[in-house]
Amino acid sequence: MLFNSFEFLYFFPLMVLGFYLLNHRYRWLWLLLGSYYFYASAEPVLLVLLVASTLVDYFCGLQMAQTATQKIKKWFLAASILINVGLLVVFKYLLFFTHSFLGVLDFFGIAIATTDVSQTYHINQILLPVGISFYTFQTMSYSIEVYRGNIPAEKHLGKFALYVAFFPQLVAGPIERASRLLPQLKKKITIDTQQIEKGLIMMAWGFFLKLVVADRLGIYVDQAFSDPTSPHGIALFLGSLFFSFQIYYDFSAYTAIAIGAAKVLGFDLMHNFNRPFFSTSSMEFWKRWHISLMYWMRDYLYRPLVVNLKLTRLQAVLMVFFVIGLWHGANWTFVLWSMLNAVLLIVEVASLNMRTTLFKKYKIPKKVINGAGAVIILGYLMVSLIFFRSASIGQALVYIEHMFNLKSLHINILGNYLELFLCFVFIGLVQTVHYYKGNNKIYELVLNKTSAIKSLAYIGYIVLIILFGVHRQNTFIYFQF
Template identity: 40%
Template sequence: MLFNSFEFLFFLPIVFLFYWFVFKRLKWQNLFLVIASYVFYGWWDWRFLILIALTTFFSYISGRLIVQYEGRRKIQKAVSGTNIILNLSILGVFKYYNFFAENFAVLFRNIGWQVDWVTLDILLPVGISFYTFQALSYSIDVYQKKLPVCKDIISFFAYISFFPQLVAGPIERATNLLPQFYKSRTFDYAQAVDGCRQMLWGFFKKIVVADNCAEAANVIWGDYSNKSGFTLLLGGLFFTFQIYGDFSGYSDIAIGTARLFGINLMRNFNFPYFSRDIAEFWRRWHISLTTWFRDYIYIPLGGSRCVRWKVMRNTLIIFLVSGFWHGANWTFITWGAYHALLFFPLMLWGKNRKYTNSVAAGRFLPSVKEFGQMLFTFLLALIGWIIFRAENIGQAWDYLGRMCSSSLLDISIRWGKSALLYIVLLVIVEWFQRDKQHALQITGKGILLYTPVRWIIYFTIILFILLFAGGQTDFIYFQF
């Protein structure tokens, strides 16, 4: 079920009303959330429910066995390892089997061996990477004694399948989300209202910005060899805001929806295109994934507490794994390597933690230096998104080569004029709200505290959504 669908328009209020006014006891609320979440997820294909149920069951049983064999570390390690292998095997078969089969076939063919590898004609389950990593978070934390084992199977199923963030994140940690299903929840009007504001901005980013940018990007990319360098730059720009509006928009809707049910999800985006270097960009982009890799791969490898070459090795591994997580294509791996190369100089000079506050804090506009830093970082990210968007490495190289030709100075805009307007509107609103949790958060003093002003803003955004919706419907990160 899509957030931006008529089905969800009916689904959400029904679930909300039953949750708060019919199933008032905690146990029944959790059970109802599990049922609602399985309906939500099974809307695409009921067969997907088998996989998520298996992942949930394996992880729940592994946690119970780890506690049962307390003091017998070898058995605990075997149980935890088995669960990790089982979950990653399910993910690997559905997401990566064909990639490895095809590439091994090419490899053997290049050395003179003709090997016929069998590929599988299977549908990639929606959100499998997200809920698999969420399940692994629990297993690892229980094994490392960072989290008490969950003995309530209903709460655990609710933790894995909670529908707002089930298919595209944020990738929640068991230490944050699971305990919330143990505690009684009461309706908080202020929290719910702020959640609705965040959802509204998320819908604007998805339906108006991302979907219109997608249409313009698809036109340009579909015939890029006959376009000027400037037009190709616009194609990269449109995709850059498509993927941001689409994915951060989903996260805003997910976080806002969760707040309607008294659940707080972690922040997933922190205005990444206002970053002053690539290190800051990665602290602000897809935060739940980057911190997951940091805690469960980077730090166990030694993190930054190693000799310099090992720190760089660990960093490279993280970026390559991040690229591969996104999909079975060399473009994603190259995209990860590209960002690692951008990250290395900052690490070598000890400047990868230089910018941890908001840009132009306490000021209306950035300085000339800050503006230049943001623009340069944005262009670096844009080049990365072109690699990410390309169908293969050859196309990425060809696109970038044509974009950087002399026709880059042939400034003319034939596609996506309305999308450019929506991008400007997005940037302006988010710039003024860059120190907030989301772009429509209302705090402190100011004109936004006046009710008529707020409602004018709400209705204006709703009108934009109704009148200027793009033609794209799917969320781009569903394929990952």
């Protein structure tokens, strides 16, 4: 079920009404059933995988809690990780790995038709479960934390299942930790009108980001990337720039709606963005972008690689970003996008002392350094995201080659200057709001204002959505991951 669908318009109010009308003891069941319906509405059979992942980690968690033998604990942790990773491999990466392996064989002169393999083993008929990358990582983090002794194993199967399947963040995060979400699922929640108002404002902001801004930018981006050999280099450049903002607004829109929906129900989800496009360095950017995933990688991959496997920081960073690339999708374009960002991060860290010395020597003002850093980060991100957006590495290289063809000044590839103007206006508006309020305090724009100002704000919002919304029920970009 899409947040920006008509189905969600009646589903969510019904969930909220039922939640607050029910006795506290039964609310978890209401949310669990609603979450399963939310997930199964698109493809009911895929609910089996969600339930299977839940049962595996629930059972492994109990077994680790009940044994004092470290070796047995490791076996159950290994079982949890292998089964969850196995689900990802089979349902997300099997066709990709098969084609990659056959490509290697072909390089060495051993040719096997990929169509024959796909048809023989029915690989091409395997469905990609929505949100599988998110909920498998969430359940694995629970198993790891139980193994480390940081949290107790959850004995209530229903509440653990709700932790895995909680509908606001089920499909595209944030990737929650059991230590944060499970205690909230057990506490008694009373009606807090201010929290509900905050949540509704966050949801409204998310819908604005998606319907008015991200989907509008997507129209120009789709047109630009549909013809990477276009002679209009500036238009391609603009398409790449717009995609950088589109993917940010699209993903942060989902996060805002998820956080807002949870807040209406009395729960607090972690924030996934912290004004990333105001970052002045690569390291700062990755601390502000997709925060829940980056914290997951830090705690469950980077540190074990450095501490347990004794890898160098350089090796660990390369491994982490390789996994981040694969996590985003079964295509080498995602891996190359991620590794390009890893290279920038490594170069930035390695050159830190040299750059600091040069800046002091030539007395370059801090504002100039930060401003230049912000431009470089955005520019580098914009170019690297061409690989993220393109269907193949070859197509991305062609796009980049033609993007620097500056012979043509034509940018209006949509044939509509108003739409192009609106793209710039809404980017400026959103960036201004994020600069002053960040990604997590949007409600301060309206909350605690007079009734007259609130009324004007709500009417203005409705008018904006009606007049400027792109009402095509476009799926969220991160749904594919």
